[in-house]
Amino acid sequence: MTEKNYRIAAKCPHFESIRSSGGWEAGIIDTKSYMPSCEHCVNWFGGSCDLFLARG
Numbered sequence: 001m002t003e004k005n006y007r008i009a010a011k012c013p014h015f016e017s018i019r020s021s022g023g024w025e026a027g028i029i030d031t032k033s034y035m036p037s038c039e040h041c042v043n044w045f046g047g048s049c050d051l052f053l054a055r056g
Contacts, residue, residue: 002037008055009036016042 009015015036038044038052047053 004055005038005052006035008052009038009041012036012038012041012051014041014043014051018042 017036018040038047038049041049043049044052
């Protein structure tokens, strides 16, 4: 499931990282966490994202 979230987020035209909107980009974060993932998107809404549901 996690790999799928990375693939969907990488191609999503509406992906906006919660890190950039919260100003956390400069913080110490695991390198894998820099990869876009659906769970790190402001549009995620607990899995109710339309693109995620369409690809699910």
